[in-house]
Amino acid sequence: NAGVTQTPKFRVLKTGQSMTLLCAQDMNHEYMYWYRQDPGMGLRLIHYSVGEGTTAKGEVPDGYNVSRLKKQNFLLGLESAAPSQTSVYFCASSSSQGIVYFGPGTRLTVT
Amino acid sequence: AQSVAQPEDQVKVAEGNPLTVKCTYSVSGNPYLFWYVQYPNRGLQFLLKYITGDNLVKGSYGFEAEFNKSQTSFHLKKPSALVSDSALYFCAVRDQGTYKYIFGTGTRLKVLA
Numbered sequence: 117n118a119g120v121t122q123t124p125k126f127r128v129l130k131t132g133q134s135m136t137l138l139c140a141q142d143m144n145h146e147y148m149y150w151y152r153q154d155p156g157m158g159l160r161l162i163h164y165s166v167g168e169g170t171t172a173k174g175e176v177p178d179g180y181n182v183s184r185l186k187k188q189n190f191l192l193g194l195e196s197a198a199p200s201q202t203s204v205y206f207c208a209s210s211s212s213q214g215i216v217y218f219g220p221g222t223r224l225t226v227t
Numbered sequence: 228a229q230s231v232a233q234p235e236d237q238v239k240v241a242e243g244n245p246l247t248v249k250c251t252y253s254v255s256g257n258p259y260l261f262w263y264v265q266y267p268n269r270g271l272q273f274l275l276k277y278i279t280g281d282n283l284v285k286g287s288y289g290f291e292a293e294f295n296k297s298q299t300s301f302h303l304k305k306p307s308a309l310v311s312d313s314a315l316y317f318c319a320v321r322d323q324g325t326y327k328y329i330f331g332t333g334t335r336l337k338v339l340a
Contacts, residue, residue, distance in 0.1 A: 147326050166326055210326070214276055
């Protein structure tokens with residue numbers, strides 16, 4: 117039981133490049149989330165999903181897109197990276213019971 | 228909208244002393260409240276939650292939290308701090324309508340030997 121896994125762990129992008137962050141969970145959770153963590157800002161919700169095939173915007177969705185084609189996977193895309201998207205990105209999942217399980221994070225630097 | 232506030236960026240306490248990390252919340256309806264801990268270069272780990280029932284909730288690693296409805300607070304406590312408790316602590320609330328989790332800005336706890 118791996119829990120929540122994220123790929124890659126680290127990435128450096130140049131401004132304007134695109135990339136996709138992959139998140140997988142093996143707990144059969146309905147709900148999945150993408151957060152970004154920045155110093156002094158805490159965790160901010162980017163997008164979330166309440167089930168396969170559904171996505172919704174969080175607090176800071178601009179510049180990001182997501183897809184949840186399979187229940188266990190939640191993808192976060194950056195179409196045209198900007199330096200303001202330099203951050204640590206966390207994927208998380210939960211069931212209706214309430215506990216959120218987090219992945220180990222992806223550290224992204226945009227130069 | 229649901230929200231939580233952590234008024235202290237940092238808390239310092241001597242090892243062996245009691246510790247408190249503060250959190251206040253703003254919700255419509257009954258609150259689902261959580262505490263998480265983050266160690267350096269790691270994801271967040273669940274400590275405890277309050278959904279209903281006793282106002283004093285016990286969690287992992289000897290931590291507990293006191294739910295106070297009149298003060299809209301959910302402070303994290305531990306009777307005797309350890310150096311290994313030094314970490315970043317987050318309070319969170321779940322939006323019951325959307326299942327979104329809203330996190331506070333975090334409080335860095337430093338336990339001094």
